[in-house]
Amino acid sequence: MTGGSGRTSGRPAGRLRGRAATWRDQGVAFGWLVLIWNLLWGQFTWGNLLGGVLVGAVVLVFFPLPPVTFGGRLRPRALLVLVARFVVELVVASVRVARIAVQPGFQPRSAIIAVPLRVRTDLNLALTAELVSLVPGTLILEVDREAGVLYLHVLDVRRPQDLADNRARVLEIERRIVRAVGSAAEVRRLDSEPDEREKKP
Amino acid sequence: MPATVADWLGAACLVSGALLALAAAIGVLRFPDVLDRMHAATKPQTLGVLLLLAGVALRLRTPADLGMVALVAVFQLATAPVAAQMIARSAYRAGRVDPTLLDVDELADR
Numbered sequence: 001m002t003g004g005s006g007r008t009s010g011r012p013a014g015r016l017r018g019r020a021a022t023w024r025d026q027g028v029a030f031g032w033l034v035l036i037w038n039l040l041w042g043q044f045t046w047g048n049l050l051g052g053v054l055v056g057a058v059v060l061v062f063f064p065l066p067p068v069t070f071g072g073r074l075r076p077r078a079l080l081v082l083v084a085r086f087v088v089e090l091v092v093a094s095v096r097v098a099r100i101a102v103q104p105g106f107q108p109r110s111a112i113i114a115v116p117l118r119v120r121t122d123l124n125l126a127l128t129a130e131l132v133s134l135v136p137g138t139l140i141l142e143v144d145r146e147a148g149v150l151y152l153h154v155l156d157v158r159r160p161q162d163l164a165d166n167r168a169r170v171l172e173i174e175r176r177i178v179r180a181v182g183s184a185a186e187v188r189r190l191d192s193e194p195d196e197r198e199k200k201p
Numbered sequence: 202m203p204a205t206v207a208d209w210l211g212a213a214c215l216v217s218g219a220l221l222a223l224a225a226a227i228g229v230l231r232f233p234d235v236l237d238r239m240h241a242a243t244k245p246q247t248l249g250v251l252l253l254l255a256g257v258a259l260r261l262r263t264p265a266d267l268g269m270v271a272l273v274a275v276f277q278l279a280t281a282p283v284a285a286q287m288i289a290r291s292a293y294r295a296g297r298v299d300p301t302l303l304d305v306d307e308l309a310d311r
Contacts, residue, residue: 101228136244
């Protein structure tokens, strides 16, 4: 079902690209490590740069990252939408949970729901879980990596509609993430598959 | 003049962040079981910590401190969900979840 039909031609070229992608990922990780090292010291000096290069190399050699390859493309406008909507949701939901917390005598009801994601790459699963988890009111309980299913604990459920709303919200976050960082094939899959999986939970 | 505005904005951020942290503390005390408490403990926290950091950044305004504040924010955002998930998952697996508080439990049939 995850048909890689577009990449079957020229296997050596594909492997070459795979190796290049691995090197690129390592390079990106290395750059971040050097930057973080400098930020930790609080200033950019040649000594800190050298220290960062050494520490970054040691970290990458002795604690290699699992190969989460970034197969998509960064789309600045969609990324902006993702961040802006996330901030709005964060503020609204924080105020809501804070109000529930201080409302005297109110005991919230909760629910655990399963939300199957449509794009099952590790990166998408991790990003969606992170963002969903950062927004108050939803908590990730369990992740089924093979099936691409997130199990969420939802705070303050009052009617069945709330469950459907939360499912739709998670899928909407997934859609925004894929639009921002996903590959063209993933965007096409989301657009051509009009939410049929969420109807049969 | 810009310094005064930044000071006041920073003060507003600090106060609202502290209020969110207070609400989180009250929630931890009041909520009935582990999962509900995790909501209170990790969630208003996210925005609360970000507001506090923004407040601190607006008051300090030196590049070295701004870098450190940005690092704290990034690591806070990256690690809080992981910690919350580990605690929630072990609570669920250990059976520390009160089923009478749940309307639906779709994890139970798995």
